[in-house]
Amino acid sequence: MSRGEAMVDATSEVEAVRAAARWTVGAAAALLAAMLAGVQLSAVGRLEEFTAARGGGSVIAATAGLLGAGAVLWLAARVLVSPGWTLNRLAGLELTAPETWRTHWARLELESRQALLSPTRDLKLAGLYRHQRALFVASVELSEHGRTTVAGSLLDGEETTYRADHQGDEDRLNRRRALADALAARIVETIDVADTHRRYRVLVRALPWLGATAVLSIAAFIWATSPPVGVPVTAPTPVRVEFAGDRAALAEAGVPDGCAGVVVAGVAVGGTLVEPVVSSVERADCRVDRVRLPKRVAVVVPTTK
Known part of the structure; x- marks a missing residue:
């Protein structure tokens, strides 16, 4: 070659x-x-x-x-x-x-x-x-x-x-x-x-x-x-929040320990109806400010108020 x-x-x-x-x-x-x-x-x-x-x-x-x-x-x-x-x-x-x-x-x-x-x-x-x-x-x-x-x-x-x-x-x-x-x-x-x-x-x-x-x-x-999957929250929506009693899960989500097992009124300001971002000052020991609430932490239901 x-x-x-x-x-x-x-x-x-x-x-x-x-x-x-x-x-x-x-x-x-x-x-x-x-x-x-x-x-x-x-x-x-x-x-x-x-x-x-x-x-x-x-x-x-x-x-x-x-x-x-x-x-x-x-x-x-x-x-x-x-x-x-x-x-x-x-x-x-x-x-x-x-x-x-x-x-x-x-x-x-x-x-x-x-x-x-x-x-x-x-x-x-x-x-x-x-x-x-x-x-x-x-x-x-x-x-x-x-x-x-x-x-x-x-x-x-x-x-x-x-x-x-x-x-x-x-x-x-x-x-x-x-x-x-x-x-x-x-x-x-x-x-x-x-x-x-x-x-x-x-x-x-x-x-x-x-x-x-x-x-x-x-x-x-x-x-x-x-x-997250669900209907998005596009405007402030009054909600009723029923918190779970699992204190470890609450702490992981950034929710005060005083919220364990209680029901409070709040306002959904973001997220979805399945996992909304909620603010509530109804109880002194259970105040949340724009905290996402997964389903394992709380059940959130819209209210007419």
Whole structure:
């Protein structure tokens, strides 16, 4: 397979992976839109219509949904953006962190393809980088000074001198430099493709969990921000309130302990007829001010007064 064919195959392979990642970005963006722009979001401001559990649940669900969808977007973006590897960066890892480089995924990837990437038995990235730079400097020296000497190639250690007045020397140096550049480009391309696949595998492994988190969070958010079922109270309505005797339930709802088992008159000022928001000052030991009364706490009946 020629280098051009290999580049086309690598480009097609990466584009297929990134096309799948773009679909994932679209799905995550739709989830975010449902969370941020959905009609349920406006209900968060109507705090008087919600219990503490619903209010707290809406915040937790919204946060979890945003984090889940945001994580999917971040992981997908890492697939869409080129990893940006360079020979200099790889050579730096080889020289500055030899222990890390010994088990680094990039080194293992290059070793698995060494027969196609390197003309030598051992693939020394730092040596290739220095050789590539030396050939570049030699090209400049030859054009400016008419003479240059280059250290040994990747295959042997003999120095080679090139002179501008020698026929064919410039072409030989340029071919040598082109070969080194092509080898460096193949190595970088191999690592870029491999890294893109690694990032895509991370996205695929995380997607079921993050996607489920985002979807369940939206469902929980819709439940938490939905007003309680029942006919809404749109105007102050006189009511008779029969409180339950469960003092623990009363305390949880924010009702004074003196209301246990008593019947008082009050005014429903919000919520629904099933779970209204009530105010009452009829009894000194059972005063409530805009408190939601769940069915387990009190039975509320509208009166004609």
